[in-house]
Amino acid sequence: MINYAGCWALFIKEIRRFYSVVVQTVFAPVVATLLYLLVFGQVLDTQIDVYSGLDYSQFIIPGLVMMAILQNAFANTSSSLIQSKMHGNLTFVLLSPISPLELYVAFVGAAIVRGVAVGLAILVVGIIWFDLSWQSPLWIMLFAILSAAMMGGLGMLAGIISDKYDHLAAFQNFVIMPLTFLSGVFYSIHALPGVWQEISQFNPFFYMVDGFRYGFFGQSDVSVYLSLSVTLLFLLIVSAINLILLHKGVKIRE
Amino acid sequence: MLQIPAVEFHQVKKQYGELEALKEISFSVEEGSFFGLLGPNGAGKSTLINAMSGLIVPSSGRIKIKGFDVIDDYRHTRRILGLVPQELISDPFFSIRELLQLQSGYFGLKGAKQSAWIGELLERLALSDKSDANTSQLSGGMKRRVLIAMALVHKPQVLVLDEPTAGVDVDLRRTLWEFTKELHQQGHTVILTTHYLEEAEALCEKIAIMQDGEVKALDSTHALLSKHTYRYLRVTLSQAAYQLIPALEQRLVEREHNGLVFKLEKTASMTELLAWLHENQLQVTDISSRDASLEEVFLDLTSGETT
Numbered sequence: 001m002i003n004y005a006g007c008w009a010l011f012i013k014e015i016r017r018f019y020s021v022v023v024q025t026v027f028a029p030v031v032a033t034l035l036y037l038l039v040f041g042q043v044l045d046t047q048i049d050v051y052s053g054l055d056y057s058q059f060i061i062p063g064l065v066m067m068a069i070l071q072n073a074f075a076n077t078s079s080s081l082i083q084s085k086m087h088g089n090l091t092f093v094l095l096s097p098i099s100p101l102e103l104y105v106a107f108v109g110a111a112i113v114r115g116v117a118v119g120l121a122i123l124v125v126g127i128i129w130f131d132l133s134w135q136s137p138l139w140i141m142l143f144a145i146l147s148a149a150m151m152g153g154l155g156m157l158a159g160i161i162s163d164k165y166d167h168l169a170a171f172q173n174f175v176i177m178p179l180t181f182l183s184g185v186f187y188s189i190h191a192l193p194g195v196w197q198e199i200s201q202f203n204p205f206f207y208m209v210d211g212f213r214y215g216f217f218g219q220s221d222v223s224v225y226l227s228l229s230v231t232l233l234f235l236l237i238v239s240a241i242n243l244i245l246l247h248k249g250v251k252i253r254e
Numbered sequence: 255m256l257q258i259p260a261v262e263f264h265q266v267k268k269q270y271g272e273l274e275a276l277k278e279i280s281f282s283v284e285e286g287s288f289f290g291l292l293g294p295n296g297a298g299k300s301t302l303i304n305a306m307s308g309l310i311v312p313s314s315g316r317i318k319i320k321g322f323d324v325i326d327d328y329r330h331t332r333r334i335l336g337l338v339p340q341e342l343i344s345d346p347f348f349s350i351r352e353l354l355q356l357q358s359g360y361f362g363l364k365g366a367k368q369s370a371w372i373g374e375l376l377e378r379l380a381l382s383d384k385s386d387a388n389t390s391q392l393s394g395g396m397k398r399r400v401l402i403a404m405a406l407v408h409k410p411q412v413l414v415l416d417e418p419t420a421g422v423d424v425d426l427r428r429t430l431w432e433f434t435k436e437l438h439q440q441g442h443t444v445i446l447t448t449h450y451l452e453e454a455e456a457l458c459e460k461i462a463i464m465q466d467g468e469v470k471a472l473d474s475t476h477a478l479l480s481k482h483t484y485r486y487l488r489v490t491l492s493q494a495a496y497q498l499i500p501a502l503e504q505r506l507v508e509r510e511h512n513g514l515v516f517k518l519e520k521t522a523s524m525t526e527l528l529a530w531l532h533e534n535q536l537q538v539t540d541i542s543s544r545d546a547s548l549e550e551v552f553l554d555l556t557s558g559e560t561t
């Protein structure tokens with residue numbers, strides 16, 4: 001029988017954890033992303049033509065929102081897990097009748113909430129200041145949630161395999177950061193030379209950004225269905241790996 | 255009707271690379287008993303306790319808590335078992351009361367009744383005035399109390415305490431033992447590891463002594479003490495003795511001013527000792543005899559001597 005109450009309690013605990021340091025976990029990434037928008041958007045607005053009839057600042061807002069969602073969803077699970085390991089309080093959860101799946105759902109659920117909260121705050125500024133419109137809220141919500149879930153899962157994976165903060169920082173700086181910056185947040189991949197266009201298509205983050213952008217402009221670099229399929233596939237792979245590790249207790253019950 | 259044991263270990267093995275932390279451990283703990291698990295550092299006590307609580311996965315073997323397997327039926331076993339871990343734990347994000355509420359939530363426990371139980375735990379463990387404090391602001395003793403409250407929040411039938419008095423002052427140690435005794439009297443099974451052997455001797459009805467991942471001895475505390483093949487004789491002399499005959503010298507375990515303590519085989523008679531003392535021309539003013547303490551039994555077992 002599923003322990004819904006236990007899973008819910010853990011989900012709420014994870015939300016309360018990041019909310020207790022909301023300046024660091026929500027406001028700071030919002031301000032950092034708005035600075036990107038200010039610098040890149042304002043300076044390059046008239047110099048770069050990406051999609052026809054669209055200002056560069058309008059073009060990059062969805063990309064920046066998605067970048068913030070991805071980074072914050074990853075940060076939530078990974079930092080929570082590594083802190084719990086370091087302080088030892090993960091033991092409390094491990095001693096409770098919460099299954100690996102319930103633990104995963106609770107952690108990833110909270111990561112989605114944080115990712116989407118940060119993304120939403122940036123989006124509100126984008127809508128007010130840059131006259132941003134949207135074509136399909138459904139695609140926007142779908143990509144925001146699925147991408148946050150995938151990154152929450154990836155953060156969980158990083159948290160599981162990391163033994164110290166240093167390992168996590170390496171994963172964040174050498175894997176997550178490059179993949180995010182090279183995912184088409186600041187440009188359309190059509191602006192890249194041929195070979196880089198092809199390489200970009202091996203980056204799963206590219207599909208999340210592209211699909212999310214489709215929700216706003218109704219146009220994208222690749223088919224939105226391809227983006228959805230890739231996002232779902234990666235979410236499934238990451239979830240499966242996490243559940244296997246949690247079930248076996250790798251680096252958690254050792 | 256046959257009573258299901260509180261805990262059963264069936265050939266439990268835990269391997270860390272080359273190191274065999276647990277070597278096919280098999281024994282059971284009766285329901286309602288106060289059970290002591292003793293052994294030197296690295297004997298495997300915490301590994302066994304962690305395997306029982308699901309904090310580590312055994313390499314092979316089975317552990318059952320009240321008939322439920324700790325791997326297959328973990329939801330049942332974790333509700334039955336409460337663990338006070340050896341390492342101190344903190345959570346910088348929540349107060350003590352919030353931690354207890356969250357832990358209750360993991361077990362699906364909420365409402366007025368649970369809040370009242372949390373209040374009772376805080377009161378009983380003298381944590382009420384610190385209930386809104388963060389665990390990172392607490393002393394080691396206070397953290398230990400929080401761990402006990404966390405372990406009891408779901409009212410487990412089996413309470414496992416892994417060195418709960420390590421680094422705790424005398425007052426708190428006494429309070430903890432009083433509380434533990436009370437829980438035992440209420441019908442809880444208590445499993446305890448401690449380095450304070452006199453406490454284990456006073457509290458535990460049955461004791462397992464572990465060394466190098468094996469159970470070296472397992473019996474009731476009384477049987478362990480009476481099975482010990484030595485007794486201790488304290489001889490007070492009218493003046494200090496500097497030279498002893500070999501029969502006395504080899505049995506001498508302690509020398510202090512005019513007092514000598516001999517470790518004597520239970521098979522050896524008092525007449526024999528008196529004869530040796532006479533042969534040594536010692537003027538005896540007093541002789542007292544006592545059985546071995548748990549500490550002496552423990553040291554004999556773990557130092558490899560036959561008892």
